[in-house]
Amino acid sequence: MQKILFVCLGNICRSPLAEGIMLHLKNKHNLNVEIDSAGTAGYHIGEAPDKRTIANAKKNGVDLSLLRARQFEKGDLDVFDKIYVMDHSNLRNVLALAKDQKQKEKVSLFLNAVYPGKDLEIPDPYYGTEQSFEDVFQLVYKACETFSQQFKSTV
């Protein structure tokens, strides 16, 4: 079973959203994956996702309320097969903890898995408006759907 970790900064907006959507799609598409998420920073350890992220996801049929934030740790690079980061800053922070080339190759921008070579980021909605949360939901949902279809055809 593939183990996939989604990583953002706080682990309360973007990466728990990706985790929750992928758990939702895992059931829908019967995917043989294990999913988790983490943040490069430790500001929100133990907290549920941001209230705005939870409310927006709920409106779109995805329950995030049981997820809890944790900080990314070096050992995650041993445990997970793939580590998908949300932006370039997360990418730098995670790569800085990789001990060798094999670990570095596990790490990539999530949107590059879906739109290869474009180096697109998932924008941080934390300082944004309600619309920012909806836009991020739609972007992440579409990426996760495409990812799930690709995943099904490779395993």
Ligand code: 4NP
């Ligand atoms: P996330 O968003 O990285 O998508 O979880 C953020 C959440 C909290 C903070 C920054 C980004 N913060 O500075 O507390």
